[in-house]
Amino acid sequence: MSAVRAKVASRAFVAGDRLPSIRSLAATMDVSPSTVVEAYDRLAAEGLIRARKGSGFYVAPTSTPPLTLAEVEPRRDREVDPFWVSRQSLDADAAVLKPGCGWLPADWMPEAGLRRAIRALSRTDAVLLTDYGSTRGALALRRRLLTHLAEDGIEASLDQLVLTGSGTQATDLVCRFLLRPGDTVVVDDPCYFNFRALLRAHQAKVVGVPTTPSGPDVARFEQMLGSERPRLYITNSALHNPTGATLSLQTAHRILTAAAAHDLTVIEDDIFGDFEPERSPRLAALDGLNRVVRIGSFSKTLSASVRCGYIAGRADWIEHLVDLQVATSFGGPSPVAAEIIAKVLAGGSYRKHMDELRQRLTRSRRDVARKLQALGIEPWLMPRGGFFLWCRLVDGVDATAVARAALEENVVLAPGNVFSVSQTASHFMRFNVAQMNDPRVWEALRRALTSAAE
Numbered sequence: 142m143s144a145v146r147a148k149v150a151s152r153a154f155v156a157g158d159r160l161p162s163i164r165s166l167a168a169t170m171d172v173s174p175s176t177v178v179e180a181y182d183r184l185a186a187e188g189l190i191r192a193r194k195g196s197g198f199y200v201a202p203t204s205t206p207p208l209t210l211a212e213v214e215p216r217r218d219r220e221v222d223p224f225w226v227s228r229q230s231l232d233a234d235a236a237v238l239k240p241g242c243g244w245l246p247a248d249w250m251p252e253a254g255l256r257r258a259i260r261a262l263s264r265t266d267a268v269l270l271t272d273y274g275s276t277r278g279a280l281a282l283r284r285r286l287l288t289h290l291a292e293d294g295i296e297a298s299l300d301q302l303v304l305t306g307s308g309t310q311a312t313d314l315v316c317r318f319l320l321r322p323g324d325t326v327v328v329d330d331p332c333y334f335n336f337r338a339l340l341r342a343h344q345a346k347v348v349g350v351p352t353t354p355s356g357p358d359v360a361r362f363e364q365m366l367g368s369e370r371p372r373l374y375i376t377n378s379a380l381h382n383p384t385g386a387t388l389s390l391q392t393a394h395r396i397l398t399a400a401a402a403h404d405l406t407v408i409e410d411d412i413f414g415d416f417e418p419e420r421s422p423r424l425a426a427l428d429g430l431n432r433v434v435r436i437g438s439f440s441k442t443l444s445a446s447v448r449c450g451y452i453a454g455r456a457d458w459i460e461h462l463v464d465l466q467v468a469t470s471f472g473g474p475s476p477v478a479a480e481i482i483a484k485v486l487a488g489g490s491y492r493k494h495m496d497e498l499r500q501r502l503t504r505s506r507r508d509v510a511r512k513l514q515a516l517g518i519e520p521w522l523m524p525r526g527g528f529f530l531w532c533r534l535v536d537g538v539d540a541t542a543v544a545r546a547a548l549e550e551n552v553v554l555a556p557g558n559v560f561s562v563s564q565t566a567s568h569f570m571r572f573n574v575a576q577m578n579d580p581r582v583w584e585a586l587r588r589a590l591t592s593a594a595e
Contacts, residue, residue, distance in 0.1 A: 159197055160200065229241075275473060279304065293425070293426050312410065323344065356376075378423055383560050387421045388422055400432055442495065448474070528575045555570060
């Protein structure tokens with residue numbers, strides 16, 4: 142393949158030229174004919190050459206020019222908005238450090254368990270590898286999720302559960318079902334930045350309620366429900382993103398009382414729940430999946446590559462959401478992804494993996510917090526679990542300026558205002574403690590703080 146590419150690049154072969162026959166190239170390069178067949182087939186799949194039946198292989202009439210660096214890298218001068226951290230983190234190459242991203246490093250994930258599950262797929266029925274999945278998703282995984290929900294005190298049946306392509310898709314489906322353009326949605330301030338991005342796509346009016354260490358400011362929440370008449374409230378109850386706060390039982394009770402009084406639906410995103418050392422109150426458990434919709438996935442704990450989410454809610458709503466998912470995705474998540482996750486959950490390895498993760502993260506949160514404090518950066522609180530620290534920067538230092546300066550050194554940070562509806566978090570930043578082991582992160586952060594303060 143390299144030899145043919147070199148000939149094309151040097152223009153020894155030009156568009157339309159016939160390549161050497163399989164046998165002649167095999168003799169010239171002293172390889173087997175099957176090796177040449179494989180190389181030609183791969184080059185044809187790349188679009189560099191084309192096969193003509195009964196005639197041989199030819200250089201393709203048009204070729205794609207090499208990508209320039211500007212086309213490969215994310216735009217660094219884009220506005221620092223809810224898409225900024227996502228685009229910089231997802232599009233960056235392996236050399237870029239990502240203490241602002243929202244996932245764990247690859248070597249923190251259960252690679253051995255995932256590989257075992259993937260190998261087991263080679264022995265499964267061909268139908269799993271080739272056909273569409275069922276509209277509600279794999280039965281085996283849904284049954285395991287019912288057990289998972291029960292651990293949070295949520296009693297549900299199979300008709301109250303549907304699998305989705307991801308946690309984000311689950312939230313999107315519920316928003317598609319419940320919202321119309323112009324509807325008002327309450328989110329925490331600060332909140333997960335992709336909630337803001339998603340609601341912008343749905344043309345919703347977004348209002349923020351201040352976050353406290355025990356959940357949303359309930360007095361402001363109740364006042365907002367009376368004045369704004371929102372259709373929906375989206376939140377993380379356990380290990381809130383980005384603050385790490387945990388909902389108290391008293392706050393949960395008042396939220397549900399206010400929601401019932403104002404006919405408000407709540408989406409409870411529980412994607413970080415498994416990182417808790419002990420389970421905290423869940424709105425879905427207290428409500429019984431009446432006006433609370435539970436969202437979850439395993440992207441943070443198992444794999445962001447093998448994506449699968451779920452929605453638990455009222456059975457009549459799930460019926461509509463199934464139809465909506467068929468309309469938008471023609472069915473549920475990949476059967477292969479669902480099978481991999483189900484196999485990992487089936488053994489005891491997942492529980493052991495999470496126990497080890499929680500212990501490792503406890504150490505990392507403590508160590509990173511100490512190093513941040515040495516730089517004058519103070520955690521807003523010390524979370525019970527998870528991998529985020531929501532921190533206040535040194536007085537007068539703007540987090541966006543720090544993030545832009547760090548990006549020049551290939552370090553992606555998460556400035557506070559990307560999480561804030563009211564844009565009042567300019568001196569805050571979210572740090573992922575699991576992504577801060579490289580000394581280059583700390584060197585870049587020190588320089589970025591100095592640069593932003595000047």
